[in-house]
Amino acid sequence: MGRSWVEASAEAAAVMERADAFVGDRFGASLSELCFSGPGETLNRTDVSQPAIFAVSVASFAGLCAGWGVSAPEVKLSAAAGLSLGEYTALHLAGVFGFEEGLELVCLRGRAMQDAAEATESGMMAVIGIDEVQAEGIAAEAGAAGASGGGGGVLVAANFNAPGQVVLSGDLEAIGRAETLAGAKGFKTARLPVAGAFHSPLMKPAAERLMRALQGTEMRMPRAPVYCNVTGSPHDPDVGLIRLRLAEQLTAPVRWSDCCSALAGAVSGGVHELAPGKSLAGLFRRIDRSVKVVSHDGPG
Secondary structure (H helix, E strand, C coil): CCHHHHHHCHHHHHHHHHHHHHHCCCCCCCHHHHHHHCCHHHHCCHHHHHHHHHHHHHHHHHHHHHHHCCCHHHCCCCCECCCCCHHHHHHHHCCCCCHHHHHHHHHHHHHHHHHHHHCCCEEEEEEEEECHHHHHHHHHHHHHHHHHHCCCCCEEEEEEEECEEEEEEEEHHHHHHHHHHHHHCCCEEEECCCCCCCCCHHHHHHHHHHHHHHHCCCCCCCCCCEECCCCCCECCCCHHHHHHHHHHCCCCCECHHHHHHHHHHHCCCCEEEECCCCHHHHHHHHHCCCCCEEEECCCC
16 A cells, blocks of 8 residues: 555655654554555554555655646645545645644544444444435434344444445444345445444544544644535634534544535546545546546556
């Protein structure tokens, strides 16, 4: 993850060097070593993957800008957005906080979310072919059944990723019941390989820890609109509200489909997706096929 950018771009390599120096050996190896070589079971832990993804995304942007013949701060952004963790990359690129400040926030966010996940047997499940009302109905029914029977009763619609793709998040028992209910209604389901019930009430302890860190982080007004996962619209021009929305994001649904629909109407000439991966391009095809998305998982 990110190796091709580091090998091709001195600017991308410099970002990863800064990340390695800042993170140090808190994960038992340098961040770049884990990104490039794993092991996968370590890199896939949310406390490790979050700073790793943030660093690689920023590194790819630095390399991309260098290829355009400009430095990253000189690029005129029309708007920026990111799904869940990606919102931190978007805010950093829009000048709200510095690279090291963002890296510290996502390190703490990942650790807090990992701790909250380990406190409860929980997870997430994608439901395909479903709309928002149907998803919320299944979540409510599965959660209520657990609450009345003394079992796991927390289940919510947590990610509205694209039309026909909603992710449920909560107790494993409630997810099991929702799996049965969704299958009976003809919907396909898939458990997600995540540590716990992100973007659900089970993340409240993590949100409280994150809010304390956000209050101690210097922030500036964004130099371009940055779309907020919680509202689906640009962040308010108030750093206090940006802090609040970032904390709320851990327990509130991610309205990514709304973010992308709004973004499509606000930009021209297409959208650039930063490394790693190309998953956002796939989601955009389901949201608005008229928008050209160029993915930069590697240079070229």
